[in-house]
Amino acid sequence: MKFLCVSCDEPMKLQTVDNSGGGSLSVVYACPRCDHQIAMLTNPLETEMVQSLGVKIGPGEGAGAQAPVAAAGSEAVNETGAPTSGSGCPFSGMVAQMQAEAASDGPQWTAEALSRLDNIPELVRPMAKQGIEHYARTEGLAEIDEEVLEHARGRFGM
Amino acid sequence: MKTYHDITGDGGSDVLGQVTARARAIARALAGVGRLVAVGSGKGGVGKSTVTMALARALAEAGGRVTILDADLNGPSQARLAGLEGRPWIPGDRGLVPPRRDDGIAVLSMGSLLPAATPLEFDTVSSGEQQTWRATRELAMFAEILAGTDWGELDVLLLDLPPGTERTVQFAEMLSALGRVGFVMVTLPSAVSRGVVARTLSALAPLAGPLAENGLELLGTVENMAGYYCKDCGQVKPLFPEAAPGEEIPLAAECLARIPFDPELAALCDRGWPAGPLPEALRDLEPLARRLLASTVTEKEEVPR
Numbered sequence: 001m002k003f004l005c006v007s008c009d010e011p012m013k014l015q016t017v018d019n020s021g022g023g024s025l026s027v028v029y030a031c032p033r034c035d036h037q038i039a040m041l042t043n044p045l046e047t048e049m050v051q052s053l054g055v056k057i058g059p060g061e062g063a064g065a066q067a068p069v070a071a072a073g074s075e076a077v078n079e080t081g082a083p084t085s086g087s088g089c090p091f092s093g094m095v096a097q098m099q100a101e102a103a104s105d106g107p108q109w110t111a112e113a114l115s116r117l118d119n120i121p122e123l124v125r126p127m128a129k130q131g132i133e134h135y136a137r138t139e140g141l142a143e144i145d146e147e148v149l150e151h152a153r154g155r156f157g158m
Numbered sequence: 159m160k161t162y163h164d165i166t167g168d169g170g171s172d173v174l175g176q177v178t179a180r181a182r183a184i185a186r187a188l189a190g191v192g193r194l195v196a197v198g199s200g201k202g203g204v205g206k207s208t209v210t211m212a213l214a215r216a217l218a219e220a221g222g223r224v225t226i227l228d229a230d231l232n233g234p235s236q237a238r239l240a241g242l243e244g245r246p247w248i249p250g251d252r253g254l255v256p257p258r259r260d261d262g263i264a265v266l267s268m269g270s271l272l273p274a275a276t277p278l279e280f281d282t283v284s285s286g287e288q289q290t291w292r293a294t295r296e297l298a299m300f301a302e303i304l305a306g307t308d309w310g311e312l313d314v315l316l317l318d319l320p321p322g323t324e325r326t327v328q329f330a331e332m333l334s335a336l337g338r339v340g341f342v343m344v345t346l347p348s349a350v351s352r353g354v355v356a357r358t359l360s361a362l363a364p365l366a367g368p369l370a371e372n373g374l375e376l377l378g379t380v381e382n383m384a385g386y387y388c389k390d391c392g393q394v395k396p397l398f399p400e401a402a403p404g405e406e407i408p409l410a411a412e413c414l415a416r417i418p419f420d421p422e423l424a425a426l427c428d429r430g431w432p433a434g435p436l437p438e439a440l441r442d443l444e445p446l447a448r449r450l451l452a453s454t455v456t457e458k459e460e461v462p463r
Contacts, residue, residue: 001161001168002165002167002169003167003169004159004160004165006159006179009159009167011160011166011167011169012169013169013170014168014169014170014171015170018254023283023284029169029170043284044282044284044287045284045287045290046192047283048282048283048284048287048291049290049291049294051291052291052292052294052295052298053177053294053298054171054180054295054298054299054302055171055173055176055177056171056176057173058170058171059170059171060451063448082376103326116249116250116251117249119249119250119251119252119253119254119306120247120249120253120254120306121254121299121302121303121305121306122302123299123302123303124247124254124271124303125323127226127271128246128247128248128249128254128271131246131247131271132246132248134246136245143160149248149250150181151244151250153248153250153255156245156246156248156257156258
């Protein structure tokens, strides 16, 4: 989908995306010539239709403004591994339940180990994270670093 | 006034660029895979997952490096079949590392993550309208798993497809873009099963052709529960009534193998198949396994990545 400033006959540029409106996206475009702005507002069904494609809606790198809004099911994961919004991770309910069951003083992740999670599909990160934490608790480990990940890999024959 | 085609890009999100990048990521992830073999049917309950694991066993016994991807995200059974339930998915340097059995067969299945009786729930803000996007999201998730897994060097990546003619065609259309994909269709000897599989084969026909031209090859069918394997006498006895003359439902594909029903194998499906020699009831899969491995070498050279 593209937007054209009719007065200037100029393609409009995406400025900001806000998905805080109960399933609605508010996507603001502006004409680079006359600065006229418009907002495209989607209903929840339209939002999910677009997000189900697995793409992110928002300004690309270097466009300023804000980070792209993740597609449903691939939203950002906070430092506890839980989705930051309830818009689509298929495991969010299960992860929340597991987190409630897990001890609050669970194993801590080193930055290097945590960065490895970036290498796997966003959709399964929360569950993979929980699985490794369960393994670490079973092994009596207080910290999860790259060595622990490699040990788990060897332990399970990977 | 400018038209759609006069304007380059989409003003910021670069959705087409993202789709292209994902396709490249999948191609990179699969670069070490000789060929992909999708095991489908159209009909549910015919033993697609059992045949997939059986074929993996035959491939491994023939010296092949094989991994199974359980593409039935919301009805996974490969983790249980493989005895890999509860195994964590480990993030490696180059993506997800699939759990591996003692016989070397790796299996990536949602069943490793999902407790039994727990469905994969896609949270939604458009309650009551999920039917409009669920299939798309399932395929997007499948694509993300393909791109985000460290498949390593493989001879064959087996894909255990979900049931349903429509979903089989959707997966076929998506997979055909990857190239070097073969389809094996599983059926029972019953008229009901053969009817559905015949319809699915017809639906796939426009997508299929010689591998080098189309990227998707219809390899043939495997007839599951083709009789009852009696361990005591080593004979295969009839399980389904034979179709009356003139009432057979023809399938537009070569029958690659016939697997008899074996109660011992059925019990192993619930407990997890241990590593070991290929059971006698599965020996008919050996020629198919050898054929796949032999064709893999040629296709690695011929099919551009």
